[in-house]
Amino acid sequence: MPDTTADTFSLASLDQQIKACRLCREAPRCPPPLPHEPRPVCILSASAHIAIAGQAPGMRVHETGIPFNDPSGNRLRNWLGVDRATFYNPAHFAIVPMGFCFPGYDAKGGDLPPRRECATLWHEAIFNAMPQIRLVLAIGQYAQRWHIAQGRQKNLTETVKNWRDILSRKQPRGYHVLPLPHPSWRNTAWLGKNPWFEEELLPELRQQIHAATS
Template sequence: MSPNNDQQHLDNLLDQIRRCTICRDHLPLGPRPVIQAASSARLMIVGQAPGTKVHQTGIPWNDPSGDRLRRWLDLDRDSFYNPEHIAIMPMGLCYPGRGKSGDLPPRPECAPQWHPQVWPLLPNIGMTLLVGQYAQQRYLKGKPKTLTETVKAWRNWAPQYIPMPHPSPRNTLWLKKNPWFEEEVVPYIREYVHQHLGLESGKGR
């Protein structure tokens, strides 16, 4: 398939995804699938599910977690939101609602329905950031039981997959207890970003 055909098929699929209502009855704010992709993208980010702010704006990672993620990647918002370079496809594409201790898990229908259809249309992805345990459980074979153990073993899957903690402000204590993540893993990711995405360094916001 030619690059133009890849992009045409991907655009058609993205239109279909954004009209998805398969778990509408379980979504307290209704469906609003959030996804970003182009066939030329070199980096994929697979997170958990949109929060309320992302649901309201329709912009992925448009919250304090996204601010930290962009600092980790050393990218400004314009670079981060350029689908020609970066694809963003969470495990659940819609806001799942609140539970007793935070947002509910991603809806289980979502990733099996859409991820296998999107991946063949993204032939240039060289690195996928797996943000949080739900993404890691789906994509990593031989994964340790805990998130900390999984992230510590990141070299087992690099560069294809990089397991990461969620950049939520709630994980600030984890980052303080595990300084090796920002000392070892973040520079490795940045090197890939700046070598393969054709973006200038030093633009993180």
């Protein structure tokens, strides 16, 4: 079981345990097993005030071991208004996806949803060990379901539209949350249909990021 004490040593211990985790590959109680060797990807931090909570790594991230090391990451960094050095600096950002390993592809060639085992086993321990987190960027519906207890709506679009109300609330785990769509190229049409995202939400997002990383 993970160590849930909130200090630097336990955070380092958690990171080691997560990187060594093979639960979804080996445990018979969690079918179907992961179709490839696990490679958990996350960045924990004892000092960052912002946590990026995405869905799960894609194939390119699985191959490199670097979170958001793909076109989605490029778009996300553009949304945040930061360069790669700032983005990957653990003094500024923790990166904690809902699933730590690439889950494989579905029948249509898209990525499968994040494995449930990760959140069940690790997430409470991780956020207990990072009490300094003030803001979580909840990317996609899976992260929003876990991180938003107050203000989440019936679907992703309505939840993101409700960002002002959600951001104004401190969630039960002690931090504020800003909901975002996934920065995947598959959401380009969504961005075109929802211009308020770039016109209203992104300026607030960049202001929050600038204040936390300056």
